[in-house]
Amino acid sequence: MGNPFIRRLEGDGPLPGEHRRALEALTARPQAFGPREDVVRGGDELRTANVVMSGWACRYKILPDGRRQIVALFLPGDLCDPYVPLLGAVDRALGTLTAAAVAKVPAQALRALMAEGAGFAEALWGQAHAAVEIQREWAVSVGRRSALERIAHLFCEVAARLAAVGLSDGAECEMPLTQSDLADTLGLSTVHVNRVLQELRASGLIELRNRRLALHDPAALADIAMFDPAYLRRRGS
Amino acid sequence: MGNPFIRRLEGDGPLPGEHRRALEALTARPQAFGPREDVVRGGDELRTANVVMSGWACRYKILPDGRRQIVALFLPGDLCDPYVPLLGAVDRALGTLTAAAVAKVPAQALRALMAEGAGFAEALWGQAHAAVEIQREWAVSVGRRSALERIAHLFCEVAARLAAVGLSDGAECEMPLTQSDLADTLGLSTVHVNRVLQELRASGLIELRNRRLALHDPAALADIAMFDPAYLRRRGS
DNA sequence: CGATAGGTTGAGTCGCATCAACCGGGGTGG
DNA sequence: CCACCCCGGTTGATGCGACTCAACCTATCG
Numbered sequence: 001m002g003n004p005f006i007r008r009l010e011g012d013g014p015l016p017g018e019h020r021r022a023l024e025a026l027t028a029r030p031q032a033f034g035p036r037e038d039v040v041r042g043g044d045e046l047r048t049a050n051v052v053m054s055g056w057a058c059r060y061k062i063l064p065d066g067r068r069q070i071v072a073l074f075l076p077g078d079l080c081d082p083y084v085p086l087l088g089a090v091d092r093a094l095g096t097l098t099a100a101a102v103a104k105v106p107a108q109a110l111r112a113l114m115a116e117g118a119g120f121a122e123a124l125w126g127q128a129h130a131a132v133e134i135q136r137e138w139a140v141s142v143g144r145r146s147a148l149e150r151i152a153h154l155f156c157e158v159a160a161r162l163a164a165v166g167l168s169d170g171a172e173c174e175m176p177l178t179q180s181d182l183a184d185t186l187g188l189s190t191v192h193v194n195r196v197l198q199e200l201r202a203s204g205l206i207e208l209r210n211r212r213l214a215l216h217d218p219a220a221l222a223d224i225a226m227f228d229p230a231y232l233r234r235r236g237s
Numbered sequence: 238m239g240n241p242f243i244r245r246l247e248g249d250g251p252l253p254g255e256h257r258r259a260l261e262a263l264t265a266r267p268q269a270f271g272p273r274e275d276v277v278r279g280g281d282e283l284r285t286a287n288v289v290m291s292g293w294a295c296r297y298k299i300l301p302d303g304r305r306q307i308v309a310l311f312l313p314g315d316l317c318d319p320y321v322p323l324l325g326a327v328d329r330a331l332g333t334l335t336a337a338a339v340a341k342v343p344a345q346a347l348r349a350l351m352a353e354g355a356g357f358a359e360a361l362w363g364q365a366h367a368a369v370e371i372q373r374e375w376a377v378s379v380g381r382r383s384a385l386e387r388i389a390h391l392f393c394e395v396a397a398r399l400a401a402v403g404l405s406d407g408a409e410c411e412m413p414l415t416q417s418d419l420a421d422t423l424g425l426s427t428v429h430v431n432r433v434l435q436e437l438r439a440s441g442l443i444e445l446r447n448r449r450l451a452l453h454d455p456a457a458l459a460d461i462a463m464f465d466p467a468y469l470r471r472r473g474s
Numbered sequence: 475c476g477a478t479a480g481g482t483t484g485a486g487t488c489g490c491a492t493c494a495a496c497c498g499g500g501g502t503g504g
Numbered sequence: 505c506c507a508c509c510c511c512g513g514t515t516g517a518t519g520c521g522a523c524t525c526a527a528c529c530t531a532t533c534g
Binding site: 476478480481482483484485487488489490494495496497498499500501 | 506516519520525526
């Protein structure tokens with residue numbers, strides 16, 4: 001299966017062998033987490049960069065009155081904190097959704113790699129940029145798409161992102177989020193998520209069972225969602 | 238009044254004099270835009286970094302069916318594209334909201350400054366990080382806050398951000414967005430924005446006239462909005 | 475002085491939330 | 505081995521927040 005982190009970083013171009021080996025070593029001993037565990041609590045200092053090696057995680061915020069919003073989803077290979085150069089930056093809570101292996105890479109080590117050559121720094125900028133683009137597309141979803149469109153869009157996005165690390169063929173993938181996780185991601189209620197999912201199932205567009213998602217007609221789904229994968233790709237360098 | 242870009246960059250710590258002078262020179266001749274003009278069209282290549290020197294701008298996306306969502310607001314001093322190291326990265330449309338002066342800084346020049354010392358790179362990372370944090374808080378707003386809370390939250394945020402560049406005392410500031418801009422920012426309809434604004438006015442919390450906003454009771458407003466300014470501040474280096 | 479952009483108001487509707495049950499399966503403990 | 509529980513999912517009834525449509529008002533500007 002290889003190292004998903006390296007696969008992601010090399011999405012834009014190969015890394016020098018030494019870097020690859022260094023990263024391999026740095027992520028060799030990930031820490032195991034159960035489902036629904038906090039990796040970093042909100043407000044914690046940040047001296048280590050978290051890389052999801054397997055499983056799913058998310059950043060979330062809980063409002064004083066208990067409402068929860070998941071603001072980012074991290075899939076295998078994702079670097080949760082690309083803002084490595086910033087010592088002590090505070091961040092939101094980071095928690096697992098499924099059981100997960102998370103490599104805690106000392107920020108210092110990444111900083112050293114950055115200092116060694118522009119290539120690695122560029123790869124980190126690339127990760128950061130990708131994260132914002134996803135974030136912005138979520139803003140579009142939650143702000144302007146209907147519940148049906150939102151769910152369809154998220155499924156398209158997740159399938160595409162998983163495909164980028166070899167965990168999907170674009171038509172089938174893991175989907176371990178509970179309906180209530182989905183609700184907190186998309187700004188909906190669980191009940192409504194449930195009903196919309198049934199609608200999607202009834203129309204034959206998707207199948208979702210046992211934490212696995214099948215897109216029976218990806219094109220039609222993308223159409224409903226107004227999903228344009230451009231924002232997930234990086235051009236050029 | 239000084240250079241708002243430099244003021245922002247120095248929010249985390251002073252820059253060496255040479256850098257400051259270089260940036261001063263790079264932003265000395267901003268380009269003038271009218272209100273509602275596109276600075277960068279969606280999908281354009283990016284070879285230049287845009288810095289808002291005066292006026293307001295935003296990044297937005299228009300869905301195929303015409304719905305618009307503003308995904309980021311840029312106030313004076315904001316670097317719209319911190320992802321400078323990435324040549325040719327595509328981005329969403331960038332447009333002005335008011336008349337604005339936008340400095341088009343060659344990406345190459347910023348890259349040169351980064352190469353010169355870690356300090357400047359760190360400042361850029363800081364800008365990028367700040368942008369994501371704002372972005373995530375928007376996700377929370379649109380996903381989980383009511384219309385009243387959302388509007389209150391945006392006003393708190395804007396006042397705080399403007400205060401950071403000396404354009405507000407925290408209780409009064411510019412607010413040049415039309416109700417329809419607000420709607421597209423917050424994922425609401427214009428009509429509803431209008432009604433909620435009246436509610437806020439009636440309760441004596443704010444005054445909004447002639448593109449100026451006065452927060453009569455910032456604490457109460459922050460309370461309604463569940464506004465916690467922590468995400469706008471950066472802790473120590 | 476007409477045109478236009480922004481704002482205001484009212485009526486009617488709908489998407490989604492809320493509340494409240496209930497179901498089914500897998501794990502646990504007696 | 506069964507009873508129980510709990511979690512995730514499902515279903516129905518009801519209500520509200522926000523949207524849509526449509527008109528009208530007001531200030532600004534050529």
